[in-house]
Amino acid sequence: MSALSGRPTTAELVAAVADFLDHEVRNACDGQVGFHARVAANVLRIVERELLDETADEVREALADLGFPDESALSDAIRRGELDDRSDEVMAVLRLLVRHRLSIAHPGYDSQR
Numbered sequence: 001m002s003a004l005s006g007r008p009t010t011a012e013l014v015a016a017v018a019d020f021l022d023h024e025v026r027n028a029c030d031g032q033v034g035f036h037a038r039v040a041a042n043v044l045r046i047v048e049r050e051l052l053d054e055t056a057d058e059v060r061e062a063l064a065d066l067g068f069p070d071e072s073a074l075s076d077a078i079r080r081g082e083l084d085d086r087s088d089e090v091m092a093v094l095r096l097l098v099r100h101r102l103s104i105a106h107p108g109y110d111s112q113r
Contacts, residue, residue, distance in 0.1 A: 009051075010051055011048050011051040011052050014044050014045075014047050014048045014051065015044070015045075015048050017044055018040075018041040018042075018044035018045050018048065019041075021037045021038075021040050021041040021044070022037070022038065022041035025037040026038055026041075046104060046105060049103070049104045049107065050104055053103075053104060055100055055103065056100075058096070058100075059096060059097060059100050062092075062093045062096050062097075063093065065093075066083075066086075066089060066090065066093055071097060074090075074093070078090065
């Protein structure tokens, strides 16, 4: 991520707001408002991880190696059966895509053993 605007970076700002929601707002609120503050903090943490993500280029490169600009084009080709003869290559890319999504949405869930 580029820090062209200096400090704090966008990711740092997002993290600060997430911490505020998760600690200050949740502690000051009960019930539904506290729950929504927790959800909002979790959403901001996902955004923070996306901003700091260093593996997106690897995913784009894997898609390009299969001949597709994005996941949507890949899924369309899979539905049409265009890649039935390349199942090993497709599965490798799909595994990469799933690991990438998990690393953003739920880090640690797919720890490599």
